[in-house]
Amino acid sequence: xxxxxALTIAGCFLGFCSAQNxxxxxxxxxxxTGTPVPGNYAGPLRPQVHFxxxxxxxxxxxxxxxxxxxxxxxxxxxxxxxNVAGNQHWGHATSRDLYNWTNQAIAIFPGGPTEGIFSGxxxxxxxxxSGFFPDQNNGVVAIYTVNTPERQTQDIAYSYDNGFSFTxxxxxxxxxxxxxxxxxxxxxxxxxxxxxxxxxAYPIDFEIGIFSSPNLIDWTPESNVSRIGLTGLQxxxxxxxxxxxxxxxxxxxxxxxxxxxxxxxxxxGSITEYFIGDFNGTHFVPLDATTRFTDFAKDNYAGQFFYGxxxxxxxxxxxxxxxxxxTNDVPTAGKEIGDGFRSAMSVARGHYLKELPRxxxxxxxxPLDIVSVVESELARNDSLGNSTVFVDYSNVQSGALYFExxxxxxxxxxxxxxAINFKFLSSASGExxxxxxxxxxxxxxxxxxxxxxxxxxxxxxxxxxxxxxxxLGEWRISGIIDRSIIEIFLNDGELSASSVFFPNSPLDMMxxxxxxINETAIANVGVWSLRAVWEEKGDVNGxxxxxxxxx
Ligand SMILES: *[C@@H]1O[C@H](CO)[C@@H](O)[C@H](O)[C@H]1NC(C)=O
Ligand SMILES: *[C@@H]1O[C@H](CO)[C@@H](O)[C@H](O)[C@H]1NC(C)=O
Ligand SMILES: *[C@@H]1O[C@H](CO)[C@@H](O)[C@H](O)[C@H]1NC(C)=O
Ligand SMILES: *[C@@H]1O[C@H](CO)[C@@H](O)[C@H](O)[C@H]1NC(C)=O
Ligand SMILES: *[C@@H]1O[C@H](CO)[C@@H](O)[C@H](O)[C@H]1NC(C)=O
Ligand SMILES: *[C@@H]1O[C@H](CO)[C@@H](O)[C@H](O)[C@H]1NC(C)=O
Ligand SMILES: *[C@@H]1O[C@H](CO)[C@@H](O)[C@H](O)[C@H]1NC(C)=O
Ligand SMILES: *[C@@H]1O[C@H](CO)[C@@H](O)[C@H](O)[C@H]1NC(C)=O
Ligand SMILES: *[C@@H]1O[C@H](CO)[C@@H](O)[C@H](O)[C@H]1NC(C)=O
Ligand SMILES: *[C@@H]1O[C@H](CO)[C@@H](O)[C@H](O)[C@H]1NC(C)=O
Ligand SMILES: *[C@@H]1O[C@H](CO)[C@@H](O)[C@H](O)[C@H]1NC(C)=O
Ligand SMILES: *[C@@H]1O[C@H](CO)[C@@H](O)[C@H](O)[C@H]1NC(C)=O
Numbered sequence: 001x002x003x004x005x006a007l008t009i010a011g012c013f014l015g016f017c018s019a020q021n022x023x024x025x026x027x028x029x030x031x032x033t034g035t036p037v038p039g040n041y042a043g044p045l046r047p048q049v050h051f052x053x054x055x056x057x058x059x060x061x062x063x064x065x066x067x068x069x070x071x072x073x074x075x076x077x078x079x080x081x082x083n084v085a086g087n088q089h090w091g092h093a094t095s096r097d098l099y100n101w102t103n104q105a106i107a108i109f110p111g112g113p114t115e116g117i118f119s120g121x122x123x124x125x126x127x128x129x130s131g132f133f134p135d136q137n138n139g140v141v142a143i144y145t146v147n148t149p150e151r152q153t154q155d156i157a158y159s160y161d162n163g164f165s166f167t168x169x170x171x172x173x174x175x176x177x178x179x180x181x182x183x184x185x186x187x188x189x190x191x192x193x194x195x196x197x198x199x200x201a202y203p204i205d206f207e208i209g210i211f212s213s214p215n216l217i218d219w220t221p222e223s224n225v226s227r228i229g230l231t232g233l234q235x236x237x238x239x240x241x242x243x244x245x246x247x248x249x250x251x252x253x254x255x256x257x258x259x260x261x262x263x264x265x266x267x268x269g270s271i272t273e274y275f276i277g278d279f280n281g282t283h284f285v286p287l288d289a290t291t292r293f294t295d296f297a298k299d300n301y302a303g304q305f306f307y308g309x310x311x312x313x314x315x316x317x318x319x320x321x322x323x324x325x326x327t328n329d330v331p332t333a334g335k336e337i338g339d340g341f342r343s344a345m346s347v348a349r350g351h352y353l354k355e356l357p358r359x360x361x362x363x364x365x366x367p368l369d370i371v372s373v374v375e376s377e378l379a380r381n382d383s384l385g386n387s388t389v390f391v392d393y394s395n396v397q398s399g400a401l402y403f404e405x406x407x408x409x410x411x412x413x414x415x416x417x418x419a420i421n422f423k424f425l426s427s428a429s430g431e432x433x434x435x436x437x438x439x440x441x442x443x444x445x446x447x448x449x450x451x452x453x454x455x456x457x458x459x460x461x462x463x464x465x466x467x468x469x470x471x472l473g474e475w476r477i478s479g480i481i482d483r484s485i486i487e488i489f490l491n492d493g494e495l496s497a498s499s500v501f502f503p504n505s506p507l508d509m510m511x512x513x514x515x516x517i518n519e520t521a522i523a524n525v526g527v528w529s530l531r532a533v534w535e536e537k538g539d540v541n542g543x544x545x546x547x548x549x550x551x
Pocket of ligand 11 (some may be wrong): 539
């Protein structure tokens, strides 16, 4: 969660300040309680398979957990009263498949006009360790930062109804502090020590605190991870997650500590780095001194992992697809609340660790189960060779596509050559987004040929050193483009990039070109349209109401 003095909203917002004063909930008259905020999800920049808020401003994902029925809960930093950051609430949405989201009522409100409910996490207290849940084993506890002009403290709230509504703990805070720089608690259950473990940022001290607790209420500081990797000017939103290692021994896992940095990323603004290591319940020890990044573009920040996914399964994250350098200015919203929205989340990513030939262990990030929102196949060729596929998708309602291109069948390193390039164009304006692989497998992305947004920090081009998979004689690229956001994945997620872009006219033509590949290589390509998941939910006026049938 971003913290600057300028963004801490002091006093009443937009002139509204009559508090309802029920169970320490401060609710402004233009912010609905008990019913979702409505929003219009049509519009040329509104993503259709990515989550974005109904209106207003969204940043970090929060509180993510999968409940006993398999429903995923996503909370998020939400300003329901303006199109810029501030006035933080916890917005809420649920989904069965991580693409088709139902907007729910705002879950956690600030306790007063100068308070913000900043980022945090949620757990299911199966064993009633907290004592909040006399008659159930599916109680939800949210752990989050309360921000005031004087301090940031760690507070908790509990939910009897599976995370739809929360009661703040009467003896908050559970971790007091006099610092204005102490935030973003992420809590997990650590089975070997039978305790809850929290990682939390001391942003300007460049420390990640590790705390433990038997009951989510009494917390003991255990250790700090200090000045690790790139510091930038602040550490934020730490995550600690155990992951399986692909190709390792059966049941082999390592722990991954992720830290978001803002400002101070090499490309400017916000970025997420991670460290692979081991964790014994009190101390995290990295395996090596390497700083690794989750993404090679600049719209992937503050990602959070779902609570309650076993270490034998692929872990799942959702990431904020924006950057603090320009997020308050992007053209998806106007000045007034109700006019558009700001920020989308990445699609849900599946994750595991894998030993790569050159880099060593790396976090693999792939788009989870995109097939669940595939509408139809627009192009397919299993022997493209050095050739080009053109796809006119002007009649695809969502304006969203998924594509794959695989070069396989190569026998030795002398044959690993050639490129796969893609371009998405506007037939009306000629604006485009392009990218692909290049000599030796490097991967690139160019969003500079779109004209709907101009900002000195809005970098045009991104690239990363990729590598052809010599041992397999292949390389692959895939991607999702969705009106104003593109995510690309090299070699099933060995590298990935998330980038927002803002054309004046919708992109509606795709050109996919394979060139210079060895005569023995096989090129398989496919392009699919994706469903207009959000627009399909709209009423006659395009308004998505969300879950209004609350009981
Ligand atoms: C709520 O009411 C209590 C008791 O009347 C008062 O002390 C408190 O300041 C009020 N809180 C807000 C946010 O108005
Ligand atoms: C609940 O209790 C069981 C049995 O003692 C234990 O194995 C498990 O780790 C506990 N889980 C949580 C979340 O408390
Ligand atoms: C949960 O804990 C509370 C407080 O210790 C206790 O009153 C209640 O009986 C417990 N419920 C269960 C199901 O264990
Ligand atoms: C961790 O760092 C913070 C900020 O520098 C400090 O206040 C705290 O005492 C440290 N905790 C431990 C366990 O070392
Ligand atoms: C974890 O390892 C550290 C040393 O890295 C040690 O001091 C600590 O006691 C260990 N904790 C547990 C719970 O084993
Ligand atoms: C695949 O591409 C090749 C080369 O352009 C072309 O000759 C062939 O007809 C295409 N196959 C299909 C099924 O379109
Ligand atoms: C294609 O690959 C074969 C087998 O590795 C190699 O002998 C040949 O030189 C390559 N062709 C070109 C044009 O590089
Ligand atoms: C592709 O182009 C390269 C370089 O021009 C050539 O060597 C190769 O034979 C071509 N591959 C196929 C499959 O036609
Ligand atoms: C590309 O390769 C992946 C395996 O990595 C496979 O699942 C997919 O079907 C292939 N795509 C095409 C278009 O052949
Ligand atoms: C999303 O879910 C709703 C009902 O929960 C269903 O009517 C709709 O068809 C689903 N949309 C997609 C794209 O799966
Ligand atoms: C749609 O918008 C029109 C014009 O603003 C309004 O009269 C009508 O009630 C709206 N319909 C719904 C279902 O909200
Ligand atoms: C709607 O919200 C209520 C809680 O207010 C919840 O019990 C119910 O499951 C939700 N329904 C859907 C479809 O999300």
